[in-house]
Amino acid sequence: MTRPARAIIDPHAARHNLARVRTLAPTSRVLAVIKADAYGHGVLRMARLFADADAYAVASLDEAVRLRDAGVSRPVVLLEGPFDASEVDAILGLGLETVIHTAEQIAMFRVRGRSLPVWLKFDTGMHRLGFAPEACAEVVAAVAEFARPLRYMTHFANAHRRGDPSIATQQGRFEALLGERAGERSLANSGAIVARPASHADWVRPGLMLYGVSPLDDEAAADLDLAPVMTLRSRLISVRRLRAGESVGYGGAFTCPEDMPVGVVAYGYADGYPRHARTGTPILVRGVRTQVIGNCSMDMMTVDLRPVPDARFGDPVTLWGAGLPIEDVAQASATIPYELLCRVRMRAHYEEGRP
Numbered sequence: 257m258t259r260p261a262r263a264i265i266d267p268h269a270a271r272h273n274l275a276r277v278r279t280l281a282p283t284s285r286v287l288a289v290i291k292a293d294a295y296g297h298g299v300l301r302m303a304r305l306f307a308d309a310d311a312y313a314v315a316s317l318d319e320a321v322r323l324r325d326a327g328v329s330r331p332v333v334l335l336e337g338p339f340d341a342s343e344v345d346a347i348l349g350l351g352l353e354t355v356i357h358t359a360e361q362i363a364m365f366r367v368r369g370r371s372l373p374v375w376l377k378f379d380t381g382m383h384r385l386g387f388a389p390e391a392c393a394e395v396v397a398a399v400a401e402f403a404r405p406l407r408y409m410t411h412f413a414n415a416h417r418r419g420d421p422s423i424a425t426q427q428g429r430f431e432a433l434l435g436e437r438a439g440e441r442s443l444a445n446s447g448a449i450v451a452r453p454a455s456h457a458d459w460v461r462p463g464l465m466l467y468g469v470s471p472l473d474d475e476a477a478a479d480l481d482l483a484p485v486m487t488l489r490s491r492l493i494s495v496r497r498l499r500a501g502e503s504v505g506y507g508g509a510f511t512c513p514e515d516m517p518v519g520v521v522a523y524g525y526a527d528g529y530p531r532h533a534r535t536g537t538p539i540l541v542r543g544v545r546t547q548v549i550g551n552c553s554m555d556m557m558t559v560d561l562r563p564v565p566d567a568r569f570g571d572p573v574t575l576w577g578a579g580l581p582i583e584d585v586a587q588a589s590a591t592i593p594y595e596l597l598c599r600v601r602m603r604a605h606y607e608e609g610r611p
């Protein structure tokens with residue numbers, strides 16, 4: 257037995273969340289986003305659990321190679337396209353689909369004289385990747401000889417804010433730039449899948465919601481009928497009573513206001529827990545909600561055991577997941593659930609099963 261830190265992946269929850277996407281966007285196909293090692297859940301495992309998706313999306317060729325090496329034959333889309341001309345042969349050889357968002361990428365494919373499915377990306381207001389709307393006719397002409405089929409996409413900057421006016425503005429620009437052109441279209445990430453049905457179009461691109469996390473600010477996953485896929489667990493490896501006035505951990509960032517029991521959890525920032533989680537960040541000890549106290553260390557963190565006075569060495573701890581929404585932990589530690597999930601892949605051991 258090694259350290260008790262575990263990321264427990266719930267296959268039921270994963271399938272349930274994908275089914276939720278289907279219910280919310282019944283006439284769209286689903287491009288399941290499994291970049292960043294499937295948001296920290298393990299890319300091969302999640303490709304298997306999301307086998308009902310129509311296609312997968314990843315952010316880099318090495319992620320696509322892992323899928324193909326594991327025998328995944330379904331369409332795989334590179335969301336950022338090639339980073340370098342040296343990737344083009346592998347993209348063609350592995351039968352991948354690519355986003356094209358810049359003229360350099362068009363040049364990389366043109367010289368090969370082979371066709372592949374292309375998603376042309378337009379910048380309708382996020383101002384990260386994509387061609388300007390005015391360039392549409394020129395870009396379409398430039399990819400015409402190798403883009404088969406040619407599809408179109410854009411990405412929202414503020415889909416996490418229900419009703420944000422920029423969502424309609426971006427959608428309007430996208431529709432205006434494409435006009436009557438033939439070709440499938442995709443706009444919606446999780447936030448828009450949940451909150452803007454008018455944007456669903458031919459393909460939706462869910463990421464976060466597939467993992468059971470709310471994509472909307474201020475709306476709980478449970479209220480959207482999403483179930484957390486990852487539950488992060490560990491155990492108490494020490495239970496002690498400290499006296500009023502004694503400080504805990506590096507920097508003594510928490511001072512006991514009274515005599516109190518304090519627990520040490522085998523989980524730390526080396527496992528992906530946010531180092532800057534403040535005292536007050538929620539955590540469950542034996543299912544009872546309490547708080548992190550003091551500064552998180554590399555392999556350990558300290559917790560307030562006053563709400564669980566009979567807690568003992570070896571008791572189970574939940575850092576987030578079933579029983580404790582990751583959204584609550586993210587908010588208390590001034591970050592977003594996406595970041596917390598992606599960081600977990602560093603070290604925790606994974607298991608599959610009901611949490």
Ligand SMILES: *Cc1c(COP(=O)(O)O)cnc(C)c1O
Pocket residue numbers: 289291335411444445446447461462463464465471
């Ligand atoms: C990451 C990503 C998504 C998924 O976004 P979520 O908010 O996690 O649903 C969709 N589309 C693109 C282009 C992305 O990069």
